[in-house]
Amino acid sequence: MAESTAVSVERSGIPAGLWMRCPSCGAMLFRRAVEDNLHVCPECSHHFRISARERIRQLCDENSFEERWADLTPTDPLGFSDKKSYADRLAAEQLKAGTRDALVSGRGFIKGRPLMLAVMDPTFMMGSMGSVVGEKITRAIEAAVDESLPLVIVSCSGGARMQESTLSLMQMAKTSAALARLDDAGGLFISVLADPTTGGVTASFAMLGDFIIAEPKALIGFAGPRTIWNTIKVELPDGFQRSEFLKQKGFVDFVVDRKDLRSELARLIDYCGK
Amino acid sequence: MSTTADLRHTLEFEKPIAQLEVQIRELEGQQTARQIDYSKELRQLRVQHTELLRKTYEQLTAWETVQVARHPMRPLFRDYVELICREFREIHGDRRFGDDSAVVCGLTRIGGQKLVLIGHHKGRDTKEKIACNFGLAHPEGYRKALRAMKLAEKFGLPVVTLIDTPGAYPGIGAEERGQAESIAVNLLEMSRLKTPIVSVVIGEGGSGGALGIGVADRVAMMQNAWYSVISPEACSAILFKDNSGASQLADSLKLTAPHLLRLGVIDAIVPEPLGGAHRDKHQAAHALEQYIAKTLRDLKRVKPENLLDRRYEKFRHLGEYTEPSSKRSARVG
Numbered sequence: 001m002a003e004s005t006a007v008s009v010e011r012s013g014i015p016a017g018l019w020m021r022c023p024s025c026g027a028m029l030f031r032r033a034v035e036d037n038l039h040v041c042p043e044c045s046h047h048f049r050i051s052a053r054e055r056i057r058q059l060c061d062e063n064s065f066e067e068r069w070a071d072l073t074p075t076d077p078l079g080f081s082d083k084k085s086y087a088d089r090l091a092a093e094q095l096k097a098g099t100r101d102a103l104v105s106g107r108g109f110i111k112g113r114p115l116m117l118a119v120m121d122p123t124f125m126m127g128s129m130g131s132v133v134g135e136k137i138t139r140a141i142e143a144a145v146d147e148s149l150p151l152v153i154v155s156c157s158g159g160a161r162m163q164e165s166t167l168s169l170m171q172m173a174k175t176s177a178a179l180a181r182l183d184d185a186g187g188l189f190i191s192v193l194a195d196p197t198t199g200g201v202t203a204s205f206a207m208l209g210d211f212i213i214a215e216p217k218a219l220i221g222f223a224g225p226r227t228i229w230n231t232i233k234v235e236l237p238d239g240f241q242r243s244e245f246l247k248q249k250g251f252v253d254f255v256v257d258r259k260d261l262r263s264e265l266a267r268l269i270d271y272c273g274k
Numbered sequence: 275m276s277t278t279a280d281l282r283h284t285l286e287f288e289k290p291i292a293q294l295e296v297q298i299r300e301l302e303g304q305q306t307a308r309q310i311d312y313s314k315e316l317r318q319l320r321v322q323h324t325e326l327l328r329k330t331y332e333q334l335t336a337w338e339t340v341q342v343a344r345h346p347m348r349p350l351f352r353d354y355v356e357l358i359c360r361e362f363r364e365i366h367g368d369r370r371f372g373d374d375s376a377v378v379c380g381l382t383r384i385g386g387q388k389l390v391l392i393g394h395h396k397g398r399d400t401k402e403k404i405a406c407n408f409g410l411a412h413p414e415g416y417r418k419a420l421r422a423m424k425l426a427e428k429f430g431l432p433v434v435t436l437i438d439t440p441g442a443y444p445g446i447g448a449e450e451r452g453q454a455e456s457i458a459v460n461l462l463e464m465s466r467l468k469t470p471i472v473s474v475v476i477g478e479g480g481s482g483g484a485l486g487i488g489v490a491d492r493v494a495m496m497q498n499a500w501y502s503v504i505s506p507e508a509c510s511a512i513l514f515k516d517n518s519g520a521s522q523l524a525d526s527l528k529l530t531a532p533h534l535l536r537l538g539v540i541d542a543i544v545p546e547p548l549g550g551a552h553r554d555k556h557q558a559a560h561a562l563e564q565y566i567a568k569t570l571r572d573l574k575r576v577k578p579e580n581l582l583d584r585r586y587e588k589f590r591h592l593g594e595y596t597e598p599s600s601k602r603s604a605r606v607g
Contacts, residue, residue: 080527134593173589203453207452
């Protein structure tokens, strides 16, 4: 995938060069200019993938975010092994991403409004959901109920994590059941979808927002385009499974540029938050 | 015991068993044709056959189990309906888009208990398979299932779901009509449906497509069913870039009933006849009926106000991780 170079540079945190190429428009960009522009291409508005910490930095009022449940650590409950063991894979990802798993959660403020926030991290095993991600999301939802706070979850994930198999699958049920309780309690849940949001994440909490916001041109779907192609061998329509397509089909409320996300969230909280 | 397993459908690891079956049939034929008494030899062969079946099925690998779960002669949803339910009033459509034949819903009685029965149906012959899309449901299938569950809640009937799907259908129409949303909504609504729910994986429990009708008070698997976040082949396509890893990954995915019982994902294993449900669908159906009837009786005793809390807790505790700060490592089940 074209974005991968940009992501690998971004995730290492080391400026690999002063210049980078936009995978969408091909323009040579001054890296600093992209970073200062919220990791959006100044030429074509391509939204680069960003880590959970960068997302939180962008969304929350300065120094307002208190992380919770940071030390939840994945184990290898199944002794999973493909070409590499899951245990080794986890160790390598933790070293590379500098986080224990693929989600950062906590309490923060957006334009002075308090909220519970959970942000998936695409730099860790493509944001996949295993036990830790599912547990932290569930705790964030339960905290939103207990503390009567609006809940925002930013999804960015390839789906349920294969290496925890059915335990990953069960996180879909667990998080959705917690959202039912938030719903019963009259709590507000805004689901934000970034590129990509697919598989078991889309088929659980990501699609259950009272409001669903998507970043422009994000890939959002149940099955990935490759899976669909492998199954039906039919050319996929232009813009298929992109944010704008989902909005047209009635599954997304707003497609919002990254620069406007903060104010959009604040506005919705003002309308519906407690 | 029936030994009529169709030779055309003999799985690789079942070949020695099938050879014995051929021998038995030939000897039986000769006995009748030539009027010679082979009863002693036949008895010996039958003992050998039972022994071999037992040995083979005791040592099934995960990958072999997946093949048994997909056996072309394995009983399907409609077989169980026919064998267990005297009457089945099928309902149709999600009232939104259409009627998905991959998900079947209806009113019936099991063990004298009125209930709403829901299940995936894969189809037996080619025509039927195509009609119900090989058990790969579209969003309208999940929405029809939810409609049926809401009816059950309204009229105080328990819900029984029989899961047998390779997965939810990955196609253009399914995506356009919100495959992910339809499953997500079912997970949420099933978690708070105010009536008992029992789910049994009767064959294949393929990922979200299975879970979409699988959030229940009691979840069971037939002995040779599989249940996983992804099929071994699809997992291999991602991790090995081809099918070559399917057998190894079937092992890694811990998708068999005994593993999932240990992990707390399921509550019970419904026994199959020796050599798998495809050898004796009557016996398989009987065990399934027994399990459903007994479980519904048990759930009837749970106070309605406790039912939903217990269902929540059941899924709430699934997952495994460590948490150094709380000096507690959560474990499943």
